[in-house]
Amino acid sequence: MKNQDKEWPQILTIILACIPGITSALIFTWPSVFIPILIQKNGKYEMSEDEANYLPIIASAGCMMAIVFFKLPDVIGRKYSLLLLAIPQAIYWIITIFARSSYWFYVARFIGGISDAIFYTALPIYLGEVTTPKIRGTWGNGQTFSFNAGFFLINGIGSYLSIELTAYILLPLPIIFAIAFAFMPESPYYYIMKKNGEKAKQISETGTWSDLFKINSNRRALIACVFLRFAQQLAGIAVFEGYFQFIFEKVGATAFNPQTSALLFTGALWFVMTGFSFSLDFFGRCKSFVVSSLGCAICLAVESIYFYLDEFGEDVNLENFQWIPIAGLLIYVVFYGGGLGILPSLMAGELFSASIKGKALALANVLYGLIGVIVMYVFKILIEIEGLYAPFAFFSFCSFVCFVLAFYIVPETRGKTLEEIQQYLKHK
Numbered sequence: 001m002k003n004q005d006k007e008w009p010q011i012l013t014i015i016l017a018c019i020p021g022i023t024s025a026l027i028f029t030w031p032s033v034f035i036p037i038l039i040q041k042n043g044k045y046e047m048s049e050d051e052a053n054y055l056p057i058i059a060s061a062g063c064m065m066a067i068v069f070f071k072l073p074d075v076i077g078r079k080y081s082l083l084l085l086a087i088p089q090a091i092y093w094i095i096t097i098f099a100r101s102s103y104w105f106y107v108a109r110f111i112g113g114i115s116d117a118i119f120y121t122a123l124p125i126y127l128g129e130v131t132t133p134k135i136r137g138t139w140g141n142g143q144t145f146s147f148n149a150g151f152f153l154i155n156g157i158g159s160y161l162s163i164e165l166t167a168y169i170l171l172p173l174p175i176i177f178a179i180a181f182a183f184m185p186e187s188p189y190y191y192i193m194k195k196n197g198e199k200a201k202q203i204s205e206t207g208t209w210s211d212l213f214k215i216n217s218n219r220r221a222l223i224a225c226v227f228l229r230f231a232q233q234l235a236g237i238a239v240f241e242g243y244f245q246f247i248f249e250k251v252g253a254t255a256f257n258p259q260t261s262a263l264l265f266t267g268a269l270w271f272v273m274t275g276f277s278f279s280l281d282f283f284g285r286c287k288s289f290v291v292s293s294l295g296c297a298i299c300l301a302v303e304s305i306y307f308y309l310d311e312f313g314e315d316v317n318l319e320n321f322q323w324i325p326i327a328g329l330l331i332y333v334v335f336y337g338g339g340l341g342i343l344p345s346l347m348a349g350e351l352f353s354a355s356i357k358g359k360a361l362a363l364a365n366v367l368y369g370l371i372g373v374i375v376m377y378v379f380k381i382l383i384e385i386e387g388l389y390a391p392f393a394f395f396s397f398c399s400f401v402c403f404v405l406a407f408y409i410v411p412e413t414r415g416k417t418l419e420e421i422q423q424y425l426k427h428k
Contacts, residue, residue: 010135013184017126018146019177020085020119025150026170027092027112028238031055033158034166044100045163051102053380056238058106060372062113063365066121070362073122077194078129078187081122086178088115093171097164113369120348120365125357128349128418129187143345189354212356212363217425220411221351222360227409228289228344229368231402235296235340236395238372239379240329285343286410292339293403299332300396308389343410350413353422 035055038047072081088111095108123143158166212218306324309316318324352360382390413421 007132007135010131013130014127014135016177016181016184017082017123018143019181020082020089020115020174021123021143021146022150022153023085023089023170023173023177024112024116024119025147026154026173027089027109027115028056028059029151029154030096030158033154034163037163038105046100047102047105055105055109057373057376057380058109059113059116060238060369060376062110063116063120063369063372065114066117066362066365066369069118069121070358072118073125073190073358074193077190078122078126079181079184079190081118082126083178083181085115085118085122086174088112088118089174090171093167093174096167097171117365117369120368121358121361124345124349124361126187126349128357129189129354130185132417144342148341193354209359212360217422218352218356218360220425222364224409224411225344225348225351225360225364226367227402227405228347229364230371231289231293231399231406232340232344233368233371233375234395234398234402235293235336236300236375236379236391237336237341238375239391239395284412284414285347286406286412288339289343289410290339290403290406292335292337292341292343293399293406295335295338296332296340297396297399297403299328299335300392300399303328303332304389304392304396306389307387307392311387311389347413350416350418350421351411351425353418 031052035049035052037043038045038052039049069081072084076084092108092112092115095104095111099105099108127143154166157169161169212222303325306318306321306328310318348361348364349357378394379391382394411421411425413424416424
């Protein structure tokens with residue numbers, strides 16, 4: 001009972017720290033819901049379909065600003081870095097309320113991307129440092145919970161309300177977070193770095209940019225962290241979350257309307273990831289990842305075949321198989337949620353020592369934003385030139401490659417303290 005009493009403050013801290021993840025997901029998935037409204041002819045928004053398709057890409061470009069904020073968690077602290085998120089997230093909704101042209105929506109999207117740059121850098125550090133291994137293995141996926149809650153919420157609210165009313169409803173969320181999280185504790189590692197000079201000197205590396213590449217344990221951790229993030233993007237999840245309703249309006253091959261399909265997709269994603277996160281310590285990190293990657297590759301291959309036959313199979317009657325797109329993506333969600341969806345965020349806070357963590361995560365997030373821009377652009381080009389089957393085939397191939405590489409790159413950190421993980425990376 002005493003151990004449970006000690007665990008609940010950590011769990012509460014994790015829950016509150018992850019609230020910005022809800023707004024981050026709301027912002028990221030926003031185009032999926034509202035692109036059809038923005039491109040309506042004779043509507044009040046001055047935006048073409050081609051202009052609207054850049055909205056998800058611009059947010060990923062803003063995330064590349066992580067390189068500017070890499071020192072923020074060490075300068076003002078992990079806690080205050082997270083509190084700072086309330087400002088750009090609130091600005092996003094304010095601009096969205098009044099925006100009418102593509103220019104202002106682009107500005108809002110870029111600001112939303114900047115908030116992600118801070119969030120992806122500060123939150124993994126904070127969660128990794130304020131939790132014990134037991135709590136971190138189960139509740140450390142709070143970032144993933146919050147993201148999927150946001151995906152579900154924006155599809156639920158945005159599918160039935162206007163752009164302005166949705167923004168008015170969601171604007172208070174970052175403000176509520178700032179008020180509630182102000183009472184949460186700072187990371188003990190930050191206090192050691194800033195207030196105890198002797199203990200700070202015990203950190204084995206100097207924490208310079210060159211140490212990130214010269215020291216073997218840092219290099220191994222960086223490769224693993226970047227690989228996990230790349231695998232997540234190359235599985236196509238960002239495209240599905242950013243263009244989901246748009247995809248199903250284009251293909252018109254589902255037993256449900258696009259709004260219902262989106263709710264099923266995001267609701268299943270939230271439910272599945274929540275379930276898998278509580279069993280992650282049982283299966284282990286590496287095993288969960290390889291099963292997840294292979295499962296996603298197979299599901300995406302089936303989707304690609306269906307869309308190819310739908311577009312080019314003139315003699316193939318798919319009338320009785322229109323359930324395949326939504327069913328395939330729901331099965332994809334099960335595999336994605338078991339590894340690709342939860343491990344990159346969790347392990348980002350585990351792999352690096354305190355002295356190098358800010359720089360490492362900033363670099364990883366810049367590369368994550370870059371690959372996000374590339375993936376979104378590749379999707380846009382492939383769907384225009386080849387058709388909807390092509391990006392699914394591309395994501396399937398990439399997921400299979402990641403499945404093979406995972407055996408050599410992803411370390412096992414289950415049940416280890418942050419110090420034990422460092423020793424594991426140094427000596428193996």
